[in-house]
Amino acid sequence: MSTVSWITARGLLGRRRFLLLFPLPVLLVLLAVLSRALGVDPNEWGPPVLVGLGLAVVLPVIALIVGTGVLGAEIDDGTVVHILTKPLPRWQIVLPKLAVAAGVTAVTVAVPLYVAGVLASSVRVGLALAAAASIGALAYCAFFLALSLVTRRPVLLGLVYVLIWEGLLGNVVSGTKVLSIQQYVIALADRFAPTELLATDVSVPVAAVMSTLIAVGFTALAVDRLRSFSVAGETS
Amino acid sequence: MSVTSVEPRSAPAPTGSRLELAGVSRWYGNVVAVNDVSMILGPGVTGLLGPNGAGKTTLLHMMAGFLAPSRGAVTLDGTPTWRNPEVYRRLGLVSEREAVHTFLTAYEFVLASARLHRLPDPAEATRRAIALVELEGAQSRRIGTYSKGMRQRARVAAALVHDPQVLLLDEPFNGMDPRQRLHMMDLLHRLGGAGRTILFSSHILEEVEQLSGTVQVMVAGRLAASGDFRTIRRLMTNRPHVFAVRSTDDRALAVALMAEASVTGVELGQAELTVRVSDYGAFTRVLPKVALARGIRVRQLVPEDESLESVFSYLVEA
Incomplete structure (x- = not known):
């Protein structure tokens, strides 16, 4: 494990903010278990729980907390200077941090989605959801990590993207779905395990290409922004 | 306490490093923080003196490659410090903000720095740096439990772990008690005497007086005076x-x-x-x-x- 990822992981898991990661996945599993136990038809509870809660809320919100945290928290408290005053090419800072963020997000989200998918349909659907969510975790984290270098309010802007763009506009204006990570994840999961529970207008090739573009593009942007990282000027 | 038991590692490099500012200005919108400053810093201890808000921190950040000059150039041995991480092989920075990974122990913190520098023997470099700031007794405690002066020393140890030619310190004596202050001054003295280029900023005349022969005085973004401290002191009195x-x-x-x-x-x-x-x-x-x-x-x-x-x-x- 590289020193950057070690510090990042300690910083992420050592902060109280880490506890924020648990309620949503737990809620997801609870709802799935409850629906199954009460004998509700999976076609009824599947889409709202798996997609409406799991892919539309749990995945992006966890990715938002983690993705903006791995670098953003260090920028906020100034400790980022310690890592930046080292003769490291900046990609060697961004990539380990992205790996930790995507890894933590993927584990936190994929496990409850797998459980919920198994309860709703089959092991195959569970695995497909977990795999697609992991790809989504990488794309979301790359986006949110870059956001934390571009703006001082990455969490706010990230929430606007998730809630307004993906959540609201995605349902009203179908064109915005082409630029929605959530739709890529649904398309990919549906490709891995075709099921009635998952439906989207975005084609699989578009989803695959766009996910890659987002992950690579925002990572490159983050590396470039970190290269020109400026310490905020003193106003006193 | 013994303050002279540990000496900086190597003998002074024949020439030392040279940090040069040529016509450096920095503005934020309409506000000019640093106005056309030129200076050359060589081996020894130099004080950067000026009242709060004079632009000392802005200048230090430009020297350390954390801010692009709006005009002019900052170079370390001829290469620009902006967008050039390679300069950190020869440069260390102790920023004013008391930012430390409080969840690490001082040993872990300094060791992480040594590893990030890819030093051949990180453990030995860490031991040496911690000894230099006399933090051995507390090195296994989490930094979160430290006093302000101890945190400062941990930060200095991390900045010194790769034995840099140039060390920049922003208000290093803030929040230190007199004993810690003396110890830090002694350390900077020894580093300067060993041929390192040391620059520290301060808004307190006496600190600079005790520590450095050369001063750069900044007022309202401009370099107001530079040179031998005694000459400037005479002008002042x-x-x-x-x-x-x-x-x-x-x-x-x-x-x-x-x-x-x-x-x-x-x-x-x-x-x-x-x-x-x-x-x-x-x-x-x-x-x-x-x-x-x-x-x-x-x-x-x-x-x-x-x-x-x-x-x-x-x-x-x-």
């Missing part, structure tokens, strides 16, 4: 002073004082005398004698305008 004096007979005292060579002007106010003086020492010696000879009792003697800002602004005009 020999500047005209203004005193407010209250006595039992202001008018008689005014008449008597005008005869003194050290007094350049007297103004008789409603409640007090305003006395302008060319020689601080001579005036304070002569005033009691004059008053005594005239049977006047001096009730109050207040030097006006003794703030550091006014001292500095005098330097700008000089």
